[in-house]
Amino acid sequence: MQHPVAYAVAPNGDYTLTSLWGLLLNPWAFWQYSHNMLGAVQTGSFAMAATGAYYLLIGRFEKQAELFLRVSIITVVIAATLQLFPTGDQQGVLVARYQQPTLAGMEGVFKTERGTPLAILGQPDVPNQKLDNPIEIPKALSFLTYHAWTAEVKGLDSFPQSEWPDRVSLLYYGYHVMVGLGTIFIAMAVVSAFLLWRKKLYSSRWMLWILLLSFPFPFIANTAGWITAEVGRQPYLVYGLMRTPAGISPRVSEGNAWFTLIGFMGMYMVLGILFLFLMYREIDHGPAPAEAN
């Protein structure tokens, strides 16, 4: 859907797969898969670190808590780094090559120019095609995207509006929330690993509080990444080949779609509440048998 490969178009307009290996070796798939999996590893590790921090803060299961923290912090250092480079970086390079309007929307670039700055903060004003109150690193986007400080990055003005992602602001914020949180995770990993190395982590209550309170943020980063990928693909269902309205099934009525959507939302809400309840019960119960040793 993001980068169709290994297909042929039949005379009646149908798309057919021409090579299974071509599909499996799609360059997009490798980086997307590894980036996604690292997101999952970070989420699990942060949950583990938060549990360890919680036990140390309330003075229960301290031996296990120290193990939880050791394992999770070392894992976060590795995963958070790989999330940025090479997997995040390589996904960015692919977006720049194959989905240029998406890159422009993600980065809030409205005007094409050489030596394009990287916007760290700023609010897209789409009707007036500008970024309000930008805080920028000069020329950094050109360098990160094309590894040349003076390279030209195409802004949204280079493309007809029919090719623009239709929710530029949502795309911009989704991307900035993901990358912003990813950067904070790296900083947290470095500080925690330093304290671990200096044998001060277990007694640094301020860091334990930060680790405890940070557990929801990887969930938010994953959701923001998913929003970036899906909103960024618009207005296509299959990028460059099939527009989203062409994917609407004429046999499914609006009522059916609402019924299914509300049904799924209800089901996930029940599962979500059950998940939180069971997690709380499990954490409160703790690793009892090991403590008895």
Ligand code: HEM
């Ligand atoms: C550290 C800096 C990061 C960079 C530079 C980065 C970069 C990217 C890029 C370029 C995309 C592709 C967007 C598209 O296809 O339009 C992406 C997608 C994604 N990112 Fe990140 N990312 C970073 C951090 C994170 C973090 C911390 C998480 C989660 C913990 C995360 C989770 C995701 C997810 C789930 C996707 C969607 C993949 C898909 O389904 O296509 N990213 N990221």
